[in-house]
Amino acid sequence: MSNKILFFDIDGTLADQEGILPSNKKALRELRSNGHTVMIASGRPAGYIRRMFSGLADGFIAANGRRIEHNDSILLDNSFTIDELKEIIKLCKASQCAYCLLGDGIVYHGNPLYLYGHTRPYESIDVIHENQWDIHDVKAYAFDIIYKDKDHLKTIKRNFDGKYIINDHFDGSADVSSVSFNKGHAVAYVTNALGFSQDDSYAFGDGDNDVHMFEAAGTAVAMENGTSAARKAADYVTRHFKEDGIFHALKHLKVLNSLL
Template sequence: MHKPKILFFDIDGTLIDMQKKCITPLMLSTLHKLQANGIRLAIATGRSPMTVPLEEFPGVQFDVFITFNGSYCYDKDRVLFASPIPTEDIRTLRRNAAALGRPMCLATESRLAANGTDADLADYCAIAKIPVPIAEDFDALAAGKVYQIMIGGRAEEYGRLMQDVHGAKIAAWWDRAMDIIPTAGGKGTGIAHVLAAYGIDKADAMAFGDGNNDLEMFGAVGTGVAMANGSDALKAAATDICGACAEDGIYHYCVEHGLIEA
């Protein structure tokens, strides 16, 4: 296999098993070996910068972070791309969510803030091992730079939630909640900015993912590898499919394709 110059990894369901909620020793070793082989490593997640679980990756120095599903991208030296949701759309989304009886959680560069909670939002936050961050200054934050909004909900609620919203879109990877990001965002957009900043061609980039919010990511790289535990839509769009996250699928794929040694 052509050796990629950079690898992009989703976190939940890709690097970290959703049931065990931790990275396996073999997967951690895989990241170390890939880095030792001169391949840049990048996170591409719907999580905020504050909830990227760096403690799960001891000794790994990720080169780039694509967070909020591509709305906020950075490396250790600089912000590579930042695209907040238009304030008018935040007001509309808040009104629509209230009509559905759904609280919402705003994500700024350095804060998470919710105006309430329900079972779906609580369980969604629990995936990142945090409580719902109910905030008294929610109104003030809603008027500032918001890069993502998290709301509990099902697919049948999408239409009503997004009614009259023009500058934002849904990036969903779980069937009980959704991430709302600016239309200018998306993991694919984030990756395009990262590749341009580093002077790396699309053909030299590879990505691993499991959810529908990874579809745009696969379109931005030369090789998109879906996890066996991934969605049917992502598998259909993938260049290749590896084993499940819980079965160290990425490790076996990297060994089989000569990216690392066993």
């Protein structure tokens, strides 16, 4: 088999709040040992991905596409412009939602972070609270929102429609990616930059923000626990991520032949 490039979402695909599933660690290691290229593709910040996947991946797409690294080299650094930041802040204020602008190892809180009783953690990341940062000093690649309830989230989605994709974490928060540059653009960019054909690219995910990634990859795999949009967009739906769905899919697609 020729070498492949594989893109994996994190939350709900490779890991949960308790960490990466053992079978997924085994799968990533075996893929790399067999000569395939493993890329993590997430809405998570770059620093978080580096720590979590050290030794398990060749590189990553962070912040839903705006920061890309491969073998410790930066392939893309596409932070929000001042105008984009102003638009994000305006939309969040109009929607009455708290927000967190995510940089590389730093978080800028906007509006009361603990609005609606939410306490979303950012492990080992420096935090600058609201009213303590200047927009001209911000270098951010993605942002999270904090919402009150399902009706509030529906209002936010209406306000953001056409410009941003909201990927619900189902815990009162969601990560947000822009339509102008998303996981799909990033997957196509990396596939081309590293000399792979689209046919040799695979994408694995579970969320609405993975749909564009599925469109850019040669083969798209959704987790059984994925959103309806993700499952509909996929070429193949594998088992629940907690039921060794990744290993099952890799064997089904004949990318890996080993047993758990």
